[in-house]
Amino acid sequence: MRPEAPWIRFEQTGxxxxxxxxxxxxxxxxxxxxxxxxxxDVIAVELPRSLRDVGLVESVRRRAPVPVLLIQPSGxxxxxxxxxxxxxxxxxxxxRRVERGFVLPITSSDSMVMALRCPALxxxxxxxxxxxxxxxxxxxxxxxxxxxLASPSGLDDYEVQVRGPRAFxxxxxxxRGASPRAELDEQRDRVMAARLRPLIDSGASVLFVCxxxxxxxxxxxxxxxxxxxxxxxxxxxxxxxxxxxxxxxxAWLWGxxxxxxxxxxxxxxxxxxxxxxxxxxxxxxxxxxxxxxxIGEARRQGLGVSVRALGKMARYLERLVAASGRWxxxxxxxxxxxxxxxxxxxxxxxxxxxxLHFPARAGRKQEATIHGLRQxxxxxxxxxxxxxxxxxxxxxxxxxxxxxxxxxxxAREDSGRWMRDWPEEVELRRSMEARAQRLxxxxxxxxxxxxxxGTLAEGPDWRRTVRSFASGxxxxxxxxxxxxxxxxxxxxxxVWIFDSRCRIVERDCVNWERAPSPCxxxxxxxxxxxxxxxxxxxxxxxxxFTDFNLVPPPGDLCLEGPASRAxxxxxxxxxxxxRICRVVPWKDPxxxxxxxxxxxxxxxxxxxxxxxxxxxPSTAAPDADVMAYAKRRGIELCRLALEEFPVSLVQRFRDHxxxxxPIDSYHAPYAWCRKYVPPIYG
Amino acid sequence: MSLATITARVGAESxxxxxxxxxDGAGSPVSVLLPAPxxxxxxxxxxxxxAVERCAAAWLSMxxxxxxxxxxxxxxxxxxxxLVYHLAQKVEQKQLWILQGHDxxxxxxxxxxxxxxxxxxxxxxxxxxxxxxxxxxxxxxxxIGKVPGRALSLLASVxxxxxxxxxxxxxxxxxxxxxxRFVAAMNESxxxxxxxxxxxxxxxxxVLRLDHPPVxxxxxxxxxAVPHAExxxxxxxxxxxxxxxxxxxxxxxxxxxxxxxxxSRLLLVGRVELTPERAEDLIQRAAEMSVGGERNPGxx
Numbered sequence: 001m002r003p004e005a006p007w008i009r010f011e012q013t014g015x016x017x018x019x020x021x022x023x024x025x026x027x028x029x030x031x032x033x034x035x036x037x038x039x040x041d042v043i044a045v046e047l048p049r050s051l052r053d054v055g056l057v058e059s060v061r062r063r064a065p066v067p068v069l070l071i072q073p074s075g076x077x078x079x080x081x082x083x084x085x086x087x088x089x090x091x092x093x094x095x096r097r098v099e100r101g102f103v104l105p106i107t108s109s110d111s112m113v114m115a116l117r118c119p120a121l122x123x124x125x126x127x128x129x130x131x132x133x134x135x136x137x138x139x140x141x142x143x144x145x146x147x148x149l150a151s152p153s154g155l156d157d158y159e160v161q162v163r164g165p166r167a168f169x170x171x172x173x174x175x176r177g178a179s180p181r182a183e184l185d186e187q188r189d190r191v192m193a194a195r196l197r198p199l200i201d202s203g204a205s206v207l208f209v210c211x212x213x214x215x216x217x218x219x220x221x222x223x224x225x226x227x228x229x230x231x232x233x234x235x236x237x238x239x240x241x242x243x244x245x246x247x248x249x250x251a252w253l254w255g256x257x258x259x260x261x262x263x264x265x266x267x268x269x270x271x272x273x274x275x276x277x278x279x280x281x282x283x284x285x286x287x288x289x290x291x292x293x294x295i296g297e298a299r300r301q302g303l304g305v306s307v308r309a310l311g312k313m314a315r316y317l318e319r320l321v322a323a324s325g326r327w328x329x330x331x332x333x334x335x336x337x338x339x340x341x342x343x344x345x346x347x348x349x350x351x352x353x354x355x356l357h358f359p360a361r362a363g364r365k366q367e368a369t370i371h372g373l374r375q376x377x378x379x380x381x382x383x384x385x386x387x388x389x390x391x392x393x394x395x396x397x398x399x400x401x402x403x404x405x406x407x408x409x410x411a412r413e414d415s416g417r418w419m420r421d422w423p424e425e426v427e428l429r430r431s432m433e434a435r436a437q438r439l440x441x442x443x444x445x446x447x448x449x450x451x452x453x454g455t456l457a458e459g460p461d462w463r464r465t466v467r468s469f470a471s472g473x474x475x476x477x478x479x480x481x482x483x484x485x486x487x488x489x490x491x492x493x494x495v496w497i498f499d500s501r502c503r504i505v506e507r508d509c510v511n512w513e514r515a516p517s518p519c520x521x522x523x524x525x526x527x528x529x530x531x532x533x534x535x536x537x538x539x540x541x542x543x544x545f546t547d548f549n550l551v552p553p554p555g556d557l558c559l560e561g562p563a564s565r566a567x568x569x570x571x572x573x574x575x576x577x578x579r580i581c582r583v584v585p586w587k588d589p590x591x592x593x594x595x596x597x598x599x600x601x602x603x604x605x606x607x608x609x610x611x612x613x614x615x616x617p618s619t620a621a622p623d624a625d626v627m628a629y630a631k632r633r634g635i636e637l638c639r640l641a642l643e644e645f646p647v648s649l650v651q652r653f654r655d656h657x658x659x660x661x662p663i664d665s666y667h668a669p670y671a672w673c674r675k676y677v678p679p680i681y682g
Numbered sequence: 683m684s685l686a687t688i689t690a691r692v693g694a695e696s697x698x699x700x701x702x703x704x705x706d707g708a709g710s711p712v713s714v715l716l717p718a719p720x721x722x723x724x725x726x727x728x729x730x731x732x733a734v735e736r737c738a739a740a741w742l743s744m745x746x747x748x749x750x751x752x753x754x755x756x757x758x759x760x761x762x763x764x765l766v767y768h769l770a771q772k773v774e775q776k777q778l779w780i781l782q783g784h785d786x787x788x789x790x791x792x793x794x795x796x797x798x799x800x801x802x803x804x805x806x807x808x809x810x811x812x813x814x815x816x817x818x819x820x821x822x823x824x825x826i827g828k829v830p831g832r833a834l835s836l837l838a839s840v841x842x843x844x845x846x847x848x849x850x851x852x853x854x855x856x857x858x859x860x861x862x863r864f865v866a867a868m869n870e871s872x873x874x875x876x877x878x879x880x881x882x883x884x885x886x887x888x889v890l891r892l893d894h895p896p897v898x899x900x901x902x903x904x905x906x907a908v909p910h911a912e913x914x915x916x917x918x919x920x921x922x923x924x925x926x927x928x929x930x931x932x933x934x935x936x937x938x939x940x941x942x943x944x945x946s947r948l949l950l951v952g953r954v955e956l957t958p959e960r961a962e963d964l965i966q967r968a969a970e971m972s973v974g975g976e977r978n979p980g981x982x
């Protein structure tokens with residue numbers, strides 16, 4: 001069956017209309033398909049004539065796909081104080097003289113922009129094609145700039161390609177219901193109908209691209225030509241206009257680059273491959289590019305993304321999209337949600353970056369500087385002038401992912417003198433150590449089964465009891481007291497060795513922690529580093545880590561302020577000397593003979609009372625010197641394989657130690673840390 | 683092995699258990715008592731529309747692919763169980779079997795456990811999971827984070843595409859009904875402190891996180907659960923919730939409900955006329971006694 005034409009033909013005339021939702025890719029694609037299928041004599045768009053006179057067509061063709069704003073200043077508005085965070089070089093209030101003006105966003109996902117570009121893009125398809133371009137809208141200055149509206153009631157605009165334009169707009173109208181129209185819009189409908197009439201009467205084939213809200217009114221006026229007003233009017237002077245390139249992210253934020261800018265970019269790429277590439281472009285299939293890019297990037301970053309998790313994510317995403325009656329996932333509620341819940345937050349960051357990737361930009365120096373004000377208003381600074389961009393209430397609500405920031409009290413306390421921990425890290429370490437202790441105790445004291453003798457102990461041993469009944473003995477068996485349960489306080493030192501072969505480049509000793517045990521000496525060994533950002537920035541990796549676990553939790557002691565710190569010290573001094581550990585092992589002659597990460601084990605042996613639990617990769621051979629040292633001091637070394645612990649937790653355990661302060665306190669040029677350090681909160 | 687067709691209702695002495703006959707690996711019949719579904723509390727469910735939609739979406743069977751198994755994670759008292767009851771009653775309209783997790787759960791507890799019958803013979807009692815798989819209902823594994831990792835190993839085959847449960851003890855394997863759905867819940871603290879074993883972690887996805895609802899929603903939940911509460915008392919609860927939120931202390935609906943119920947009882951004991959000031963003081967006292975709240979600075 002031949003697919004339905006991408007246009008609506010007005011009666012039996014040469015007028016072919018593509019009613020559109022502005023800045024939505026599906027309609028830009030419809031325009032492209034229309035021009036591919038038919039070599040129109042005339043292209044008419046819903047723009048005022050004065051914009052053509054200032055060279056908008058040429059400007060659009062030259063600058064696309066870079067997102068730009070055409071700003072026509074119309075007077076001084078007011079003086080606005082810049083937000084404190086945007087004041088360069090100081091905190092003194094800065095007032096800017098702000099201008100207002102007519103703002104026309106020009107992005108490659110807009111159908112009108114595509115209509116102006118098509119003659120240039122389709123030269124291979126229609127050699128020498130140079131249709132007349134008509135700007136048919138009335139001159140107007142007062143229309144507020146709008147965010148692109150998503151279709152009402154969740155109607156996916158991809159439906160226009162599935163159902164065809166007539167069926168799509170019927171559903172759209174039914175769901176949207178009647179909405180009041182401004183007098184200005186009625187006037188514009190009349191003017192556009194008046195200007196389209198002679199084009200229709202000329203018998204030329206015309207492609208008309210306009211906003212969907214205008215077409216019913218224009219159609220009504222075209223059917224009753226007697227009501228048409230005179231088409232001539234006074235043009236405003238637009239010589240003072242500016243073409244302002246903006247960051248594609250800002251264009252997306254304002255709703256002018258579809259939901260997923262990467263798909264807009266893929267459409268651009270498809271058009272660049274040739275006319276057939278653009279015609280065959282399918283937004284749904286283009287989603288695969290986001291997945292391919294994300295998986296490749298995840299591999300480069302060393303994120304462990306399993307095939308099973310990806311499969312789960314794909315199945316969940318498919319169901320979410322289907323349940324919401326859409327074809328293309330929404331960024332936050334579908335795409336990122338599915339990735340976060342099925343794969344993980346780190347991969348979600350990668351997917352988000354891929355989905356928002358839109359490399360066409362003018363360059364930071366050529367772009368406008370944008371200051372966000374409150375209540376959705378923005379100041380746009382460009383060429384020494386400042387314009388105010390405001391959005392009317394309503395429209396599409398953009399829900400962006402935001403990380404929950406640490407409480408303000410946490411963020412404030414950043415003296416840098418004391419290393420700060422956060423509760424999640426302490427809990428994670430405690431739980432990892434409790435797990436290690438359980439495994440160790442099970443190894444030391446494996447659970448045993450014995451005949452029931454009056455007490456159930458750890459409960460019946462059903463398997464052995466059933467065997468006993470089956471063999472006719474009819475004896476009940478119970479399990480003997482097994483390893484201690486729970487993650488309570490345990491005095492055994494722990495040594496975590498993550499990579500025993502790496503070159504040690506730095507060592508550090510952290511003497512203080514906060515709750516639950518404020519006075520624990522913790523030894524960190526830092527391994528060889530990865531160099532990032534062209535060798536200028538070093539990313540350290542934790543190689544080994546010793547937790548001495550020497551001091552029992554002294555209740556509510558904390559280290560906030562000198563008084564409480566003094567109380568903590570008094571508490572520590574009451575303990576036997578051997579239990580206080582503020583060692584710097586690499587300076588202690590007793591440890592001089594131990595190399596690399598073995599120094600961590602030796603230090604733990606020195607201060608342990610009976611046992612040291614060492615968690616290390618199963619391939620790491622035990623060092624004979626360390627074993628001999630432990631034997632000499634009468635300390636039992638219990639070795640556990642690192643592989644017995646989930647990879648993700650081990651990874652998190654390692655990463656946590658390099659985010660000692662709230663992530664948001666990283667500032668340029670260290671903002672990259674956010675990418676490599678997992679979030680503390682949220 | 684396949685499930686045998688013999689199903690019989692067992693008498694009153696078995697308290698609503700249903701007897702199913704399976705065939706073990708050698709073709710011999712194995713009789714297992716299956717528990718009845720858990721009764722669902724009748725109460726209205728407020729808010730969480732998006733979570734309900736997402737759960738329902740995950741449980742869709744599409745194109746022959748089996749539904750996904752969910753994990754709900756959140757602080758205690760925010761409505762994880764209520765969400766599951768609502769899904770069972772109103773959305774999926776299926777029977778619900780609840781498997782309560784605890785740290786003494788053993789692997790065989792997930793399939794079936796033996797017991798010595800009155801006649802001295804061993805009989806098998808199926809788990810809620812087994813019953814839900816056979817009857818095509820929802821199995822809700824509550825507090826899965828409290829179960830030792832090795833006890834969960836039987837879930838691996840249930841939660842992947844095999845959808846089978848094997849009882850080594852009784853020697854049979856059951857394939858889940860196409861209508862079988864699975865959801866697990868765990869507290870946030872269990873998730874942070876190690877979570878599930880890795881092989882299970884990926885099988886139990888998506889992970890839907892439920893946080894504390896906004897104050898207005900908490901109040902609506904409380905209002906709906908205690909419909910006869912004095913309006914002035916409800917207003918005092920609202921003020922208390924707002925003051926706690928201002929101090930960045932999140933109060934769960936369960937805590938708010940406990941607070942109001944307790945305050946209502948204190949009111950009955952006190953037999954005094956309720957003024958707004960007294961109501962606030964009452965809530966404050968009830969908070970200190972029931973949910974461990976500190977003095978409300980707003981009311982002081």
